Amino acid sequence: MPFAINETMGQYSELLMLLAAGTYTVAFIAFAWDLAKSSRALRAVDLKAAEAAGTKVAAMAGAGASAGASAGSAAAANRVESHLAGPVGRAERPSSSVAKRGDEGSGAGQTAGADMRYAAERRVPARVAVALTVLGVLIHAAGVITRAVGAGRVPWGNMYEFLTTGAFVAVAVFLLVLIRRDLRFLGTFVVGLAIIMLVAASVAYWTPVGHLVPALQSYWLIIHVSIAVLSSALFTLTFAMSALQLVQSHRQKTVAAGGADKLGFMRLVPSALSLENLSYRINAIAFIGWTFTLMFGAIWAEKAWGRFWGWDTKEVWTFVIWVVYAGYLHARATRGWTGTRAAWLSIVGYLCVVFNFTIVNQFFNGLHSYSGL
């Protein structure tokens, strides 16, 4: 006999989700404040440096907020030179194949650490934002768990649950990555996305706790969907990084060509090359995850419908996403396709993920149409 559902738990869960969304909103404001404040601070440093050194170049490269690069025109000059000089400019150089790419010729105007490690310097608003995000994610976790307890099963059986649990995983993965890398510059994006997902879940896709339809009653639901959600969370991070990479690369080119630096806040963001390298590493993990998603989906489809592949709409899109990211990995090994073009592929791949999750779930008919709508 199926487990009896617990409505009270379900109601607690909904309350917790709203509380989490509220906490995230405050965290979002703190992240935004951090961006604004830091870019103001950076500009102030620039001005001072410009006064001191009297040259524009030094001002551009003046070390400010991060990476432990000490301020002062000597270091700045050294840094600029190193970028031009090549080999010594290891700060911008990955150890291997992608080294010495033309478009990275100048990292001038760069302030954030290339290795995305934490700098000694404290950014109070960012710390507040992270603390709030941690608080939010704890509340959110409680919401997800109470939902699971209320329904007596894994909390991903319909759109409402995909959204709430998906948002949780996205924020949790972000926080986990934060332990090792200073990706706080992605905070507004990740937390903002989580808020949107929670609000959409509560407003547009609200579904009370309930049993699973028989088609979903399988341990493959646990395996297949959890890996899919995890991979998607990682793709979310790389999407943001790739988008920033495009902006950063444009900005670096402008600055290198002597143009004005209109996007001062982008100094909080590491160089385009560092973004590319880290997002490649995350994408590689996520791609393996997606490969498993695809495979486990096929195995499940075999169990449920008797064929492991039938080009059902959801299957088509999962395949398309897989091929696009395979293309991305290829691009990274193809001359002329690294950098900006690879970033575009990463972005297109993520748009497919979003499309698969929203439009396909909602408007396309197929065997997967049990998303609870």
Next chain:
Amino acid sequence: MSERVKANKKSPAPVAAAKTEALPVLGPVEMLRWAWTQLTSMRTALFLLLLLAVAAVPGSLFPQRPANPSIVTQYIKDNPDYGKLLDTLQLYDVYSSAWFSAIYILLFISLIGCVVPRAIAHYRAMRSQPPRTPKRLSRLPEYGTLVVPADAGLPASDAIRSAAGVLRKRGYRVEVRDDDGARPSLGAERGFAKEVGNLVFHTSLIGVLVSVAVGGLFGYSGQRILVEGDTFVNTLVGYDQFTPGTNFQSSQLQPYSIQLDKFDVTFDRESRGKIGQPIDFNAEVTTRETPDSPAKQEILKVNEPVNLGGTSIYLTGNGYAPVVTIRDGAGNVAMQGPVVAKLQGENYYSSLVIKVPDARPEQLGFVGFFLPTAFITDEGVSFSGDPDLFNPQLTLNSYFGDLGLDAGAPQNVFELDVSDLTPLNARNLDAGGITLAPGGTYTLPDGKGSISFDSVKRYVGVDIHHNPGQLYALIFALLAVGGLIVSLYVNRRRVWVRTGSHQDGRTMVEYGLLARGEDHRLAAEAAVIRKLLSEEWQIEDSVSGESSDDSDSDSTGTQQTPSRQDDNGADSLTSPAGPTGPKKDQ
């Protein structure tokens, strides 16, 4: 990565040049070779991959014949202006279309053309010694020096041998060169598994494709509806619908049998907004492997197929089958038994058609609905209020005349063409429609006979599949993931060490590292090797201690610096500066 990729990376310019200048003299062989080079280049592979992604999309936008033939027919009818055109473009059969096939076949030819030469090259590389020691190690992405104090009494040749030992222990394949000379050196390499993984991955993709093709050739599938009490025997006539693979032979069918004893559905009675949603389907079946085998009781559920005689049997549908008895005008029982009602709407609102060709003097036909829990609104619209049998009801219209079955043309059992029949019962006729509850009997007008609604049974729809390729597809898919992980996470690295003796008796050591392909941990590896060597020679090395505790160290940023430090003026060691730098292979 591989030699092949390298060649391709460098090829565009020369090829372009050759094209403009030498085109007239290109013979057919050269043309072929040129085409082959193009097809097997990374750029083409990338292009074909992206094209494949794009080409797969229309299959999700338009209805597809293999999944839904009837919807496609309807779609063409509904869109007379472009429906036919889409058909010409094979947009209803995307995944078997000429263009989609062309893309993936080209991709796989390219794949083979890519994998084979690389496999050969890699096999050679694995058997050959690590590349010669570059003249200037300092040009390598990771470079460092160590100095062994004179009082350690370690000559350059011993140092290189012990360094070789250290690297061997770390999994490197090492070759010591010139170890009795003045400048002994060693070349070491590890991580051959990376390329092997990559090759396994790509080869396995071919394996998956072939397995799928095999399944299509030798597999078969079919459907059957089973009312409680029915038995299915696995022969061609046993199927309601059968789809053989290209090479199917009916001798492949093992004559097993499966009987549906009982089918239970559990409906949700507690979730808000979902009352009446089915939450469990449970079919009790009796199976026999062959007609003579002992009977076996099994449970068939959604997500839990029954495996029998090399096939898998899946529960894919269900519904109600009212049991009726129909007597004809002569008073004889012309038909008795369950009639499968087809699901139409919510709560098992189902339609049914009864054809009674045996009725005399006139054949009879019935068309109508079955509702498990019937409700009638004030406007006279009927609907089913619940999926369970709380108030089962049959509402039927009846006809008499020639059903057209005797002509022998196959007919859809779920449809009755009433155009040549005379209506007996309908809501707009004087006699009205027929409404029956279980146990009820209705006498047809004009002495045409009667119909009794005896009881209600349930039925299940099962899909039966045999796919001999599927196990191989799974094996290859697992191999592919394994290869992928190895390929992405094993790093292929080369290390060179060179030693020499300073006039003052110190032994100077320099080393350099080079990665092939993406390797963000090269700096960390350099730090580890530095540490291992320092320990081996018992040198105090504060620098390496700092950076090696961070195993995930990026090669970028400040972490890099330690391994670059020319700490003890070991510059004197650098060989007479030859312009030839390290032979880089990226």
